Amino acid sequence: MGSSTKHLLLGFTVAALLPFVGLAEHDGSSQHDGSSQHDDQTHGKAPSKDTTVDFGVLPLAPLGPAPCLQTGAIGGPADPCAFMLHHLTPEETTIAKGGQVTFQVHGGGHGITMWSVSKDTTRDKIGQVLCPGTDPNTITNPALHNCNLSTTNANGAHIIADGDGEVVVVVSANVTNAHPDNRVWFEPGRLMSAGGQQFLNGGTIPAGATSNGQLITYRFLKNGRYLVMCMNRTHSLNDWMFGFVNVVGGDD
Numbered sequence: 001m002g003s004s005t006k007h008l009l010l011g012f013t014v015a016a017l018l019p020f021v022g023l024a025e026h027d028g029s030s031q032h033d034g035s036s037q038h039d040d041q042t043h044g045k046a047p048s049k050d051t052t053v054d055f056g057v058l059p060l061a062p063l064g065p066a067p068c069l070q071t072g073a074i075g076g077p078a079d080p081c082a083f084m085l086h087h088l089t090p091e092e093t094t095i096a097k098g099g100q101v102t103f104q105v106h107g108g109g110h111g112i113t114m115w116s117v118s119k120d121t122t123r124d125k126i127g128q129v130l131c132p133g134t135d136p137n138t139i140t141n142p143a144l145h146n147c148n149l150s151t152t153n154a155n156g157a158h159i160i161a162d163g164d165g166e167v168v169v170v171v172s173a174n175v176t177n178a179h180p181d182n183r184v185w186f187e188p189g190r191l192m193s194a195g196g197q198q199f200l201n202g203g204t205i206p207a208g209a210t211s212n213g214q215l216i217t218y219r220f221l222k223n224g225r226y227l228v229m230c231m232n233r234t235h236s237l238n239d240w241m242f243g244f245v246n247v248v249g250g251d252d
């Protein structure tokens, strides 16, 4: 076979494959069905290069009227309103590929861990397998939070699947109450974790220009959607302490 014939055949093969390559890139995954593009949670958001996310909240005053604690360990593990502190701000963040997110820790008892999920993964999809019911971040009356301070739910097993139905995180039951059982700890596919064994330091000044909480940075080199969770079982499994980072721009 002459070299010109080889080139001709190679060119034909590449051309024949292109439509399939294009489809896979368009959907973000070759496994997606036709509806996934419509549900892409990463669309329509303007990316910045680098950004910051506040991880948790430092309480300085009672979190609400009684039964929220009015004195003592406000926001601590015995405060029925502590769930109000367990969220990321913002919950959804979008950066350009290659950009860095700096997570600043506020308040106590946090650890950070992260996995990649499909682009159509919604907050509700994840939250309903952690604690079924209303998103705790929208609840102001602690009596309406289905899993509030529930050790049964926090210590139970939870299997987290993404929007495509792929299992992303298998949270084992907390049997020993020692590392790694006592945290959300699942290594397959995990991109990072910080705060195992010893929780992160939330500093003494609330979120703002002078805040002094511990900083955790991660530079996102691949497009996609990333699930960022607290490793504290009570925070994430009871109170939905998780958020998403969307990485867009450039090639997938």
Ligand SMILES: [Cu+2]
Pocket (backbone or CB within 6 Å): 056, 086, 108, 109, 110, 111, 230, 231, 232, 235, 236, 241
């Ligand atoms: Cu936490």
